[in-house]
Amino acid sequence: MQKLTRIITLTVALLMITGCSYFGVYKRDLPQGNLVTEGMVEQLQTGMNRQQVVGLMGSPLLEAPFDASQWDYVYRLDEAYGGVEQRRVTLTFAGGRVVEIEREGDFSKAPSLSDERGIGPDNETVSTTQGAPLDNVTPDRP
Template sequence: MQKLTRIVTLSVALLMISGCSYFGVYKRDLPQGNLVTEAMVEQLQPGMSRQQVVDLMGSPLLEAPFDASQWDYVYRLDEAYGGVEQRRVTLTFQGERLAGIEREGNISGDIQLPDDQGAGPSVEGSGPATQPTTPDGGVTTPQGGETSADSL
């Protein structure tokens, strides 16, 4: 009986030492780059200025280093337990005006973005901010040498 107990105990100990790889490793989706949607690309019109494009699409992920006439917006989603989805929109400018739009990947498909409300502790200071108020309801801002209510 003692021999059986030792064998069971040793087996359980070896299983515990083997680590979490027996149960699997936690993975999460890894989004990278500029999120490019079909609605954004449809609003692009040849002749738009660079600033109008930045206002609509955001700053480009890649600008050609030797030729500033090409901007690339790349979005890559590496799904934890699935494949990789990549979208790319290349914008070509002539001078300060948009001249060409090239699409790669399935831009029309919807992407479910991961929410950050998952497991784990919340980051300190990420909750709703409260501002000190005056008796008449106005918001006060700390002046030099004063501390705000949040830092107390």
């Protein structure tokens, strides 16, 4: 009986130890920040005002808290089973106009964004239901 208890205990312990490492943990790519592409950066020019920059690049991820003359657009992609890709564009303003554009990172290739298949409706389903009338839908009212 003691042998059976030892064998069962050892088997359970081995299963618990190997169970955690045998089947890897699911990871996914984690994009963060402003998506900055080479085309967007090429359109930036010194002399542009803040509204033109926001229209082209969107609102900045970081704005200097004590001096609003510097905007940072940062994009970071932490690949699940790979490395980290980071891009940064820093714009310096003087008198409401861009005076300096600094680039950091590799803008030559497009960022690899994974396709989220299996989550949410398919593109075909969305396109066929967008024009459908909402007959029996009543709004929620408090």
